[in-house]
Amino acid sequence: xxxxxxxxxxxxxxxxxxxxxxxxxxxxxxxxxxxxxxxxxxxxxxxxxxxxxxxxxxxxxxxxxxxxxxxxxxxxxxxxxxxxxxxxxxxxxxxxxxxxxxxxxxxxxxxxxxxxxxxxxxxxxxxxxxxxxxxxxxxxxxxxxxxxxxxxxx
Numbered sequence: 001x002x003x004x005x006x007x008x009x010x011x012x013x014x015x016x017x018x019x020x021x022x023x024x025x026x027x028x029x030x031x032x033x034x035x036x037x038x039x040x041x042x043x044x045x046x047x048x049x050x051x052x053x054x055x056x057x058x059x060x061x062x063x064x065x066x067x068x069x070x071x072x073x074x075x076x077x078x079x080x081x082x083x084x085x086x087x088x089x090x091x092x093x094x095x096x097x098x099x100x101x102x103x104x105x106x107x108x109x110x111x112x113x114x115x116x117x118x119x120x121x122x123x124x125x126x127x128x129x130x131x132x133x134x135x136x137x138x139x140x141x142x143x144x145x146x147x148x149x150x151x152x153x154x
Contacts, residue, residue: 025088
């Protein structure tokens with residue numbers, strides 16, 4: 001006795017993940033990294049991770065990479081808000097990356113960060129058509145973290 005079985009196999013590409021019918025496009029990668037940075041910080045504060053090195057071990061990343069990601073929490077609140085509220089990217093590369101934000105994060109003053117941020121948006125020609133219209137005009141004021149405000153002319 002023998003049996004015959006027939007299968008239909010679809011070798012087509014699977015549907016792209018990320019784009020939903022109501023909201024086409026994808027979230028900036030740096031926005032996801034910023035969310036991860038806050039999650040790592042929260043887990044360290046909660047005692048789930050001892051420190052960034054422990055987080056790196058548990059996440060399977062290098063200490064250097066976890067430090068780069070965690071440094072995103074040092075961005076001025078207005079810059080973080082702009083990144084998290086960035087419109088979905090429909091096509092092409094992300095206009096803002098973690099690498100380009102390193103020079104912004106390197107500034108201790110939120111006011112200076114704002115200037116570097118606005119310059120980087122202008123130099124990459126990210127304008128109102130590709131980003132929220134008020135990003136380049138927003139000032140970074142307030143200093144709840146006690147960081148240097150940059151008022152010193154030196």
